[in-house]
Amino acid sequence: MDCSLPSRGEWHHNRPMQELDAFRHAVRHWLEAHYPPALRGAAMPIGDLYTGGRHPKPVHPAQPAWCAAMASRGWTVPEWPAKYGGGGLSREQSAVLREEMRRLGAPTPLFSFGISMLGPVLLKFGSEAQKRRFLPEIVRGDIRWCQGYSEPNSGSDLASLMTRAEDRGDHYLVNGQKIWTSHGDEADWMFCLVRTNTSVPKHEGISFVLFDMRTPGVTARPIKLISGASPFCEVFFENVRVEKAHRVGEEGQGWAIATYLLAHEREMISGLGSLISGTALAPRALKIFGTDSDGKLRNAGLRHSLARFELDSAAFRITLAQAARTRNAAGMGAMASAVKYFGTELNKRRNELHLDIEGANALQWDARGPAGEAWAADWLRSKGNSIEGGTSEIQLNIIAKRVLGL
Ligand SMILES: Cc1cc2nc3c(=O)[nH]c(=O)nc-3n(C[C@H](O)[C@H](O)[C@H](O)COP(=O)(O)OP(=O)(O)OC[C@H]3O[C@@H](n4cnc5c(N)ncnc54)[C@H](O)[C@@H]3O)c2cc1C
Known part of the structure; x- marks a missing residue:
């Protein structure tokens, strides 16, 4: 051949x-x-x-x-x-x-x-x-790109963002602040939401711009987290010059672009749990707790939780594969909220189960699983999954309105 x-x-x-x-x-x-x-x-x-x-x-x-x-x-x-x-x-x-x-x-x-x-x-x-x-x-x-969406007073209510972009002819002058910018200190460019018009309803005055993080006036300050890592930053803008050629779409079209991007972000986050390589839970539980006379995992409560988790994981994998087959080039649209919600809640459950199986040992900061995974740090990091890209509550609101039509 x-x-x-x-x-x-x-x-x-x-x-x-x-x-x-x-x-x-x-x-x-x-x-x-x-x-x-x-x-x-x-x-x-x-x-x-x-x-x-x-x-x-x-x-x-x-x-x-x-x-x-x-x-x-x-x-x-x-x-x-x-x-x-x-x-x-x-x-x-x-x-x-x-x-x-x-x-x-x-x-x-x-x-x-x-x-x-x-x-x-x-x-x-x-x-x-x-x-x-x-x-x-x-x-x-x-x-490497970073995402300049959230601001100190604009997270779930993203459309209320205040970072201003003043029209200066062929360019904008940007002033304001972003927060929770993942890898803002390591990224080379930012895609960013800015307010270009304050005299129209909030969703209509937003634009989507791109700029180099080395542009004078951009300052990224890392925020340290409970997991010990510092994956995100506060980013400040002081008279940052952004070329109009680097505005994506029309002025004022930023909200439509932002939500289109968010659906793709949610799709990506929903799949993260399945990318994580870690120890298979059931064999580890069997090793630690042993089996009863019927050959079943000795701890009945854990057995029940593991079975539920494995079934939900299998159903989720099938749902993701089905969604991947039926999605078009524009992505999954509002369905991305459903897979984001379920995938991230599932990943949190997986981390909780790890701890149930390993017990207090897993809380030692330096403890590592057989596959090298950092149990405590991963468990803490998983809490952010259902916040980043829009919280679980916001996904449920979107599912109610746009998927179920309630
Ligand atoms: C790990 C991680 C990485 C992140 N990376 C980035 C990034 O790179 N770039 C970026 O721009 N942002 C990033 N974020 C920020 C993230 O998008 C926001 O944290 C998120 O949108 C929530 O906003 P908030 O933190 O302001 O919480 P708030 O909006 O203040 O919400 C607080 C609580 O109120 C609930 N709530 C709020 N409004 C409603 C409502 N209408 N109905 C029901 N419940 C509601 C929320 O669900 C939440 O429980 C990141 C966050 C995390 C955790």
Whole structure:
């Protein structure tokens, strides 16, 4: 069988099954040749995934090479159009690629807000110049993006945001403050919501802009968390010059763009739990508690919780797979709130169960699970899952209104 891969964009979609088999064969061959041997068998929890950027901090030295190899085919973002650096693959081909990566145990080569949040926005709302400039950079992981949405008095009520952007002809002058900006101190650029008009209803006066974090007047201050890490910042803007060419969409269109991006963010967050590599819960519980005379886990309460969790996880995986099959290029829309809500609550339960199984040992700060996971820090971090990207209560409001039509 011919194992060579055609150039990007040369695959034709909707071809018969044999074509997909040939594609699988070629992908397997290519991955075996390009997946760095040094990464094989390396545990890669979510926090260790490669995020790229101007000053990348790979957890494993082979990560940049793996990212570069995949980016050379556009496979860091397999379904984006080849003309913007993406893989140009169909949904079916992209699923084959993921399956073949899983077969090798290969981690996702690049994890970025550019891929999961900004890219879909640029594809829908960006100008041709913005697409040609920013999308290939995102595919390669050249710059790392952060999200400037929340403000000290605008979280759930995001539309009340106060950061002002004054019109100065060809540019805006931005003043104000953001908060909870994940990796604001490490990111290279920010996508940011600003108020461009104060004399219209709050949702209508918002615009969506992009700027380099090195622009004079931008200051990012890390906030230390209970988990010991400092993954997010307060970011201050003092007379920051933002070119109008870097406004995405029309002036005042920011709210529509912001909510479109949020649906993609929620979809991404909903899947994070399944990316986390950790110890399987049931075998660990059996090891610690042993079995009764029927061969069942000895602790009946834990047995019940584990069974419920495993069933809910299986149902969630099927729901996610179904949603992935039926979603269109614009994403899942309001359904993203349902998977975000369920996925993040499930991830919190998984962390609670870990603690139930391991007991007080797991609360020791340096305790590590058999797969190297940091139990206490992961448990604390999981609490943020149902807050970031919009809280669980806000997701329930959206589900009630926009999915159930209540
Ligand atoms: C780990 C993490 C990472 C984050 N990263 C970013 C980032 O990169 N960029 C960014 O901009 N932001 C980020 N955030 C901020 C996040 O988006 C906000 O924390 C979130 O939207 C909630 O806003 P708030 O904290 O102001 O809480 P509030 O809005 O003050 O909410 C407080 C409580 O009131 C409830 N509540 C509020 N309004 C309603 C309502 N209408 N109905 C029912 N209940 C309601 C909420 O559910 C919550 O329980 C991050 C947050 C976390 C935890």
